[in-house]
Amino acid sequence: MVEWFHALGPVGQAFLATCFTWFLTAAGSAAVFVFKEVNRNVLDGMLGFAAGVMIAASYWSLLSPAIQMAEASGQAAWVPAAVGFLLGGAFLWLVDRLLPHLHMGMPAEGAEGLKTSWRRVVLLVLAITLHNIPEGLAVGVGFGAVAAGLPAASLTGAIALALGIGLQNFPEGMAVSAPLRREGMSPLRSFWYGQLSGLVEPLAGVLGAAAVLLVQPMLPYALAFAAGAMIYVVVEELIPASQLESVTDVATVGLMLGFATMMTLDVALG
Numbered sequence: 001m002v003e004w005f006h007a008l009g010p011v012g013q014a015f016l017a018t019c020f021t022w023f024l025t026a027a028g029s030a031a032v033f034v035f036k037e038v039n040r041n042v043l044d045g046m047l048g049f050a051a052g053v054m055i056a057a058s059y060w061s062l063l064s065p066a067i068q069m070a071e072a073s074g075q076a077a078w079v080p081a082a083v084g085f086l087l088g089g090a091f092l093w094l095v096d097r098l099l100p101h102l103h104m105g106m107p108a109e110g111a112e113g114l115k116t117s118w119r120r121v122v123l124l125v126l127a128i129t130l131h132n133i134p135e136g137l138a139v140g141v142g143f144g145a146v147a148a149g150l151p152a153a154s155l156t157g158a159i160a161l162a163l164g165i166g167l168q169n170f171p172e173g174m175a176v177s178a179p180l181r182r183e184g185m186s187p188l189r190s191f192w193y194g195q196l197s198g199l200v201e202p203l204a205g206v207l208g209a210a211a212v213l214l215v216q217p218m219l220p221y222a223l224a225f226a227a228g229a230m231i232y233v234v235v236e237e238l239i240p241a242s243q244l245e246s247v248t249d250v251a252t253v254g255l256m257l258g259f260a261t262m263m264t265l266d267v268a269l270g
Contacts (some may be wrong), residue, residue: 001231003081005122006216008145009031010143010144010146010147010209010212010213011143011209011210011213012245013143013158013209014139014140014142014143014144014205014206014208014209015202015205015206015255016162017088017139017143017158017159017162017205018136018140018162018201018202018204018205018206019135019202020162020166021124021135021162021166021169021198021201022137022169022174022195022202023195023197024167024169024170024173024174024198024200025132025169025170025172025173025194025197025198025201026195027060027171027173028172028173028174028194029173029174029175029176029177029191029193029195030157030177030191030195031173031174031177031178031196032177032178032180032187032190032191032194033191035181035206036176036181037178037181038174038178038216038256040245041245041247041250042068043065043171043174043175043178043210044063044243044244044245044247044248044251044254045126045174045248045250045251045253045254046170046171046174046254047171047172047175047238047241047243047251047254047255047256048170048181048223048238048239048244048250048251048252048253048257048258049167049168049171049182049220049255049257049258049261050167050169050171050172050238050258051166051168051238051242051254051255052233052254052255052256052257052258052260052261053164053165053258053259053261053262053264054135054165054230054231054233054234054258054261054262055231055234055237055255055258055259056258056259056260056262056263056266057109057138057161057164057165057230057262057264058162058180058226058227058230058231059227059269060144060262061138061142061157061160061161061164061262061266062138062141062142062161062223062224062226062230062268063081063085063224063227064219064226065079065145065157065221065223066080066081066084066221066224066227067081067251069145069219069220069223070220072161073217073220075220079130080220080221080224081220082224083172083223083224084221084222084223084224084225084227084228085224085225085228085231086227086228087221087228087229087265088134088222088224088225088226088228088230088231089229089232090228091228091229092130092131092134092229092233093232094208094234096141096236097125097129099203103113104176105160105243107211108264113157115117119267121164123208125176125193125194125196125197127237128172128175128176128197128198128231129196129199130198131202131233131237132169132171132197132198132200132204133174133200133229134202134204134226134229134230134232134233135136135143135165135169135199135201135204135206135207135230135233136202136203136204136205136207136208137204137205137207137222137226137229138161138165138206138208138230139158139161139162139165139208140204140205140206140207140208140209140211140212141200141208141209141211141212141219141226141265142156142157142158142162143155143223144206144208144209144210144211144212144213144219144222145158145211145212145223146158146217147209147213151168155172155219156269157237157266159269160265160266160268160269161266161267164261164262164265164266165246167211167261169198169201172197173194173195173197174194174197175195176194176197177190177191177193177194177239178190180193180194180249198231199201203220208222208226212234220262226239242255
């Protein structure tokens, strides 16, 4: 089994890993076949968990290896990390301003990006799709780093990152599908739109792995870029969506648990 996975190469590994993360998005969306409505505290806790996973992954799986790689190549260690991190945030900020989308829990008139007459459901799916791009890139870059033979990168670390991203995709799928089901959409259609938001991850993963193989000197910047984009998603989307209710402790505890889970996965497996 291990030999077979190694034989796939970094692009194939990234594709398989991001298919796994998409599958967990679909699994979260499938909750609408069982529940018409998801308890708000449960959803807030899961969104907080997702935020904690992404914060931990941004450092242990992305920024820390970027700093180590820069040091090993004789560069000023902070330059690729800081530049890539800010560029990742700037990229998401720009796309956020241009692509029409609607954040979870917001009324239709609160849509961001260019003005459009698109339906609410399309705007909701686009919001999660937009934020799944850096997650797919992060996984792809992680496997590309392993193929580049850099000491700071390991296959188990890349797998741990994919596992962590997959775990936090479950509540994201649920967060798209559950409101649609609550508003009267059929379970099948609610599931379809929810899982659709995760389909971008395999594409982003393949692009990330391929880009790293083609331009290896840019790898520390690419890792930090993915980290910056993920932190932007956490602050822009996940934390605000988890804090909409008056009881915010559940989301905070979820974040702490998510951070500890991803940190443990990365340190133990990486």
